[in-house]
Amino acid sequence: MSKRILVLSTSPRIGGNSETLADVFIKGAEEAGHETKKICLYDKKIEFCKGCLGCQTTGKCILRDDAERIIAQMKAMDVLVFATPIYFYEMSGQMKTLLDRTNPLFPAEYEFRDIYLLATSADEEESSMEAAVKGLEGWISCFEKSRLAGVVRGTGADKKGAIEECGEALSAAYEMGRNV
Template structure:
């Protein structure tokens, strides 16, 4: 059994990338894993202020928001799933802000398995290469991360357009195989 943390950065509950998170979650639960999904939109996460309190002085971030709790859950997880809708060929701002807030404790994120999920209005599979490259900048700073899988579904913009797409089965099956 693995401890899985899903970070959904969709600004819409039930949005396309969020729906893929739910499918991944159902597959992972069916395989007996412990799974938690965090919907970043429901959290208060301020941008990093670059004050260096966390990295230089090894003290907790002085900002009083939900980022510290989420980072602790990332540290405790065996598997981290990061899901984003595509905005201007990159990850959502919500996801980028969350990643930036990891700067104080990223050196403690060791030996994690990662899965990346992305959806986009444009139906070009090369978009996922750009998204993975965005995430790779974060992983390059971690010790021994492994990308275990990626799911991309293009051609979906409006809520619900993901229904019936092959990516739904892919997400469930990927979650079941963790």
């Protein structure tokens, strides 16, 4: 059964290592017959959540920026994939800002069930990504019909393009996409 997959590349860098993993995931998913869409945050304007909670009653954020359109697309997809570089042992600020802005989804009906994380870090240790995984798991816990379905950890990617030398991570991202 074909699934609708939204891949969110949250790196501030065009063509960065996490975006490369996202593209490989997409290739696997498309070859398996799934419908994919990729949104890159590096050219999007997303303001910080103001914490007013108005969205909890209206279903809409008071802020008018690119997050509004992204969240509408997230809501309608079967699968969400977040691709992020690890900065200071945590997800990118762009990813965290987007997650905070998804507050209107909390009381809403949403389609997504499976959520994947593709992470890259300069650090060689997979444990360097645990805080990012835990942060995403915390967000997912707010959506009782959803689950973290898989994580790819691309370690040792210390320079732009370095992920190309990480065959295991590339293969894992491709296979994860094929097996969504």
